[in-house]
Amino acid sequence: MNKSLIAGGSVCLAWAAAALAGLPEGKDINEWFDEMARAVASLNYEGNFIHYHDDLTENMWVVHRVDEVSVRERLVALDRSGLEIIRDNDTVTCVFASEKTVLVEEGGWANPISTMLPVQHRDLAHSYRVLISGTEQIAGRETKRIEIKPRYTKLYSYRLWMDTETALPLRSETVTDDGDVVERVEFRRISFPQHIPDEMLVAQTPIDGFKRRTVPPPPEPTASDGESDWRVEDLPEGFQMTALYEEETDRAGSEHMVFSDGIASVSVWVEPSGGETKRVSGTRKLGSAYVYMGQLDGYEVTVMGEVPRDIVEQIGKSVSHR
Amino acid sequence: MASHRADRLLVERVKQGDKSAFDVLVRKYQHKIVKLVMRYVHDPSEAQDVAQEAFLKAYRALPKFRGDSAFYTWIYRIAINTAKNYLVASRRRPLEYDLDLQDPEQYDMHARLRESDTPEGLALTAEIRRTVEKAVEQLPDDLRTAIILREMEGMSYEEIALTMQCPVGTVRSRIFRAREAIDKRLQPLLD
Amino acid sequence: MTEQIRNQISTFIDNELSVEESELLIRRVSSSGELKSVVARYSLIGDVIGGSVAVPVPERFADSVMRQIENDTAPAEESTGRFWRVLQPVVGAAIAASVALGAIVLLQQTPGTQEIADAPRSYTTPGADSIDAGMPYELRMQLNEKLIRHSRYSGPGAQRRAMINLLHEQEPDSAAEQAESTEPLEQETE
Numbered sequence: 001m002n003k004s005l006i007a008g009g010s011v012c013l014a015w016a017a018a019a020l021a022g023l024p025e026g027k028d029i030n031e032w033f034d035e036m037a038r039a040v041a042s043l044n045y046e047g048n049f050i051h052y053h054d055d056l057t058e059n060m061w062v063v064h065r066v067d068e069v070s071v072r073e074r075l076v077a078l079d080r081s082g083l084e085i086i087r088d089n090d091t092v093t094c095v096f097a098s099e100k101t102v103l104v105e106e107g108g109w110a111n112p113i114s115t116m117l118p119v120q121h122r123d124l125a126h127s128y129r130v131l132i133s134g135t136e137q138i139a140g141r142e143t144k145r146i147e148i149k150p151r152y153t154k155l156y157s158y159r160l161w162m163d164t165e166t167a168l169p170l171r172s173e174t175v176t177d178d179g180d181v182v183e184r185v186e187f188r189r190i191s192f193p194q195h196i197p198d199e200m201l202v203a204q205t206p207i208d209g210f211k212r213r214t215v216p217p218p219p220e221p222t223a224s225d226g227e228s229d230w231r232v233e234d235l236p237e238g239f240q241m242t243a244l245y246e247e248e249t250d251r252a253g254s255e256h257m258v259f260s261d262g263i264a265s266v267s268v269w270v271e272p273s274g275g276e277t278k279r280v281s282g283t284r285k286l287g288s289a290y291v292y293m294g295q296l297d298g299y300e301v302t303v304m305g306e307v308p309r310d311i312v313e314q315i316g317k318s319v320s321h322r
Numbered sequence: 323m324a325s326h327r328a329d330r331l332l333v334e335r336v337k338q339g340d341k342s343a344f345d346v347l348v349r350k351y352q353h354k355i356v357k358l359v360m361r362y363v364h365d366p367s368e369a370q371d372v373a374q375e376a377f378l379k380a381y382r383a384l385p386k387f388r389g390d391s392a393f394y395t396w397i398y399r400i401a402i403n404t405a406k407n408y409l410v411a412s413r414r415r416p417l418e419y420d421l422d423l424q425d426p427e428q429y430d431m432h433a434r435l436r437e438s439d440t441p442e443g444l445a446l447t448a449e450i451r452r453t454v455e456k457a458v459e460q461l462p463d464d465l466r467t468a469i470i471l472r473e474m475e476g477m478s479y480e481e482i483a484l485t486m487q488c489p490v491g492t493v494r495s496r497i498f499r500a501r502e503a504i505d506k507r508l509q510p511l512l513d
Numbered sequence: 514m515t516e517q518i519r520n521q522i523s524t525f526i527d528n529e530l531s532v533e534e535s536e537l538l539i540r541r542v543s544s545s546g547e548l549k550s551v552v553a554r555y556s557l558i559g560d561v562i563g564g565s566v567a568v569p570v571p572e573r574f575a576d577s578v579m580r581q582i583e584n585d586t587a588p589a590e591e592s593t594g595r596f597w598r599v600l601q602p603v604v605g606a607a608i609a610a611s612v613a614l615g616a617i618v619l620l621q622q623t624p625g626t627q628e629i630a631d632a633p634r635s636y637t638t639p640g641a642d643s644i645d646a647g648m649p650y651e652l653r654m655q656l657n658e659k660l661i662r663h664s665r666y667s668g669p670g671a672q673r674r675a676m677i678n679l680l681h682e683q684e685p686d687s688a689a690e691q692a693e694s695t696e697p698l699e700q701e702t703e
Contacts, residue, residue, distance in 0.1 A: 258663075267663035280652065286660055302656075304663050327528045331535050335543070341582055342543030348575045349553035350526065353560055357568045370574055377578045446569050454561040472527060473562035479529045498523040502516075504558050505551075512554065512569060 042066055043168060046200070047139065047190030048078075052183065065196040072201045084203045095203045101211045127151055127238030127261040136161060138170040139187040148263065152237035155264050155307055156182060166192065174288070176308065182288045230270050234318030235259055236311055239266070259315075266305030266315055273298050283313055292316035329393040336384055344384075348377050351394060355401050362405035372408045376401040450511055457504040468493055469500035522551050526559070549575070 046063040059078040065071070070089050077083040084095040094103040131147040143161035150157065154177045161171035171186040238261035254271040273295065283292045292303040292312040296319060303316040329350075335343035355376060360369040380387075380397045387396060458466055464486070471477045471485060479497075483490045521538050524530040530538065542548040550572065557569065 265663070267659065269659060286656060289660060289663070291656060291659075302659060304656075304659055327532070328525050328530070328535060331532065331539060335539050340539075340543055341579065343539055344582065345549055345575055345579050346539065346542055346552055348578050349549050350556045352553065352570045352574055353557050353568055356570050356574070360568060366568070370570065374574065374578050374581065378581050381578075381582050450557070450569055451561055454558060458562065469562065473559045474564070476563075479527065494524055494529065495520075497527065498520045501523050501555050501558055502519065505554050508554060508558065512557075512572075 043166060043192060044194065044196055045168065045190055045192050046196065047187050049185060049187045049190075051185050052181070063196060063200050065201060074201050074203070076204075084205055086201065086203055088201075093203070095205045095207060095210070097205045100209065101213065102207050103213050128263060135164070138163075139190045141165070141170065141190070143170055150238075150261075150264075153311070155236060155261070155311065158263065161186075174306070182306070229322055230255060230257070230268075231320050231322050232257065232259065232268060232315060232318055233320065234314050236261065236307075236314070238262070239264075264305065264307050266303060266307055266312065268315065268319065269300075269302040269304075270296075270319065271300050271302075273300050283309055285309075294319075297321065326389075326392045330389055333384065333387065333389060333393055336381070344377075344381055347393065347397075351397060352377075354394075355397065358398065358401050359405045362402075362409055368408075369405075372405050373401060375408075376404040379404060446511070450508065453507050453511060454504055457507045458500075461500055461503055465496050465500040465503070468496035469504075472497050518548065519551055522548065523555060526552065526555055 044065050048059065048061050051058040051060060061076045061078055062073065064073045071087070072089070073085075073087040075085040083097070086093045086095075091104065095101075096103070127150060128148050129151055131149070133145045133147055136143055136145050138161045142164045144164055146160045146162060148158040148160070156177075157175045159171075159173040159175060160169050162168070163170050168190075170190065172184070173181050174183040175181055239259045240261075241257055242260045242265070243258035244255065254269065257268045257270075259266050259268065281294050283290055285291070286304070289304055289306045290309045290312045292301075292315070294301045294316050301316055301319050303312040303319075305312055329347065332343045332347050336347070352373070356366075356369055356373045359373045359376070360366065363369045363372050376397065380400050383400070387393070458469065461469070467486060468482055471482045472479075477485070479490045479493045482493045482497075486493065518538070518541060521530060521534060522542065525535055525538055542552060553570075553572075553575070
């Protein structure tokens, strides 16, 4: 971790971190996330949570077990009978009962963010400020409510409710500039069992006669050193390129750039025109992400991210050839 | 995959924090990578700088390397990107179009067809090649066959054992003895 | 330096040494400049015999790389990764990413079977400016694939949505698709 950046953290952040009960004083936002991540990685838990987005609410059940040799997890979609997801270390098995299909993916877990460049670490405090706004009860437990607000832009804000005792986040919200909730994940009930039996971690759906498909891990992306053939001039304050790779599985010459300010991420694809699919222009919604599609000198530009509509358009219109 | 076992183990060691294991990878591939970079950056000294930068980038990115592809394929791509960007930064055109260099195997084939390095590099390369070829010629038949089947045909020890109708342990020993004999001649050139 | 160790190095670079022996050897080689030079020379011999005509590289090359690495601070973990890893338990982020990848393969291999009978109605009800509205099937699939790729770099919610979108895509009949693909969509940004 870059100590000079930590030292440059704001007074506000130092105060915020110190105000967190149960966490050592003097930590900045980055160390504080590390603390939470350690809690997340080491805890056994079991519970029900809801996932709200696009005016929908999904009910899920999860059990998560960590021991010296393995991490195992099982998720069950309670509203959609038969969807079970079982993770055993880096093997993920999905049971789609209504499809009578089992998908197994091996090796895809270990490093889901696989093409991040070795960028210089950017302190979240550069782009976001953190406020502790009191305590609340979530799932019958005391939590600290933490607000993470963008400093300079109209990007989304985030709210976290951290369990005071364990530092596990029990609720999270993504919020627009106007205060509308884009997404919410919230535990309605949670327990932290010392012992989780194996039976809780295996799929309950009988899978006799199911189609079985093995999904190979995604191809190793082309490593790159951050030099794109394209320039994206109008990035929101605090954004920098965090990944760049050639899209080998797409048409030749395609590039996929990822920009991030530490929390929000935007993908930019630039691909040669001329595919069979008729392209369109404009901005559309895809889940709670926005997608901008445009053309530039024989290339197609696609910008996608869980950021406000204005941001994907701003970025998309500022792409130019180097 | 057995064919990349050594590299995979070295990569794992590096990921566990053993930087020296990366040193082994550098020494294993430095010749190939410098040669590759010289297809873009002609000056040997600059090419070595660019190759060093490529290794440094690979080291930094290694935690993200999952090992789905071979380490060599991966570092090869990093080296090409680094060389291209070096040329862009120094506002120079690549020495040649790189369409045929995108694939390591194609590159190896290409490299056999062209040797257009600097006079000094060319002279030393030629001397090394002459020395190695001569050393190979003078090897006893069984050692020569074993090392050629390994290095030119890429055969595994088991395949060589079948071809030469001898135990795998003998193949191992023959290849080692061949390398030792060649190394004895090569070492003075490199000191 | 014993002959036995050089013999092991020879076997190791051919990927023929057992894992156990390799691990021991790596430890020995890692701590010996002399043994590292053997690796370099054996590799050079292989390149020359194999026809790669490798360029000889001076000893100081690797030393210089390692000196730079020694002076280099360890690559810091990206803050994006840190933030979303914290939120992982509440959504199961990486799982969903894997599911999404799996789902697209499923759909690509079995076109027309992706509809899920018991899906909540609202999953398939696009909003006014939704990507689903009047968009060619191929393009929707391409965008979903992009969403999956993007999701590997961002929050867990997107990963789940990518999966759900994929599972609820329905291929339009070919006539409708043809009509869609020849008519430009409404321009929303101009």
